Amino acid sequence: MLRWTIIFLVIALVAAIFGFTGVMVAAAGIAKVIFTIFVILFLLSLIFGRKKL
Template sequence: MLYYAVVFLVIALIAAVFGFGGIAASAVGIAKILFVIFAVLAIASFLAGLLRRK
């Protein structure tokens, strides 16, 4: 999931360099959503691992 967030971020940066503002904005939005999903799943996995050890 983090890999795809980074891929969309790179796409956004390349699109911004070439002047495609709409595509860059969309790619940044997708990257943000994917990063938030990754962060939530990572925290949930960490907490589940801590609870399982007890």
Template sequence: MLGWALAFFIIALIAAALGFGGIAGAAVGIAKIIFFVALVLLALSLIAGLFRGRP
């Protein structure tokens, strides 16, 4: 998922360099959403791992 966020960030940088402000803004917005979803899933996974424990 972080790979997708990085891909959209790179698309945003390229679009901004070429002068496509609307596309760059949309790509940055998508990258932010994917990044925060990945962080939430990471936190949930860590919490679940703590409660599950290791045998």
């Protein structure tokens, strides 16, 4: 999932360099949403993934 975030971030940066503002905003928004989901799932796996001995 983190790979998709980086891909959309690179797309947003390339689009910003070439002046495609619509594509840049969309790709940056998608990257932000995917990164947020990744962080939430990571934190949940840390909390609920602990095994009691």
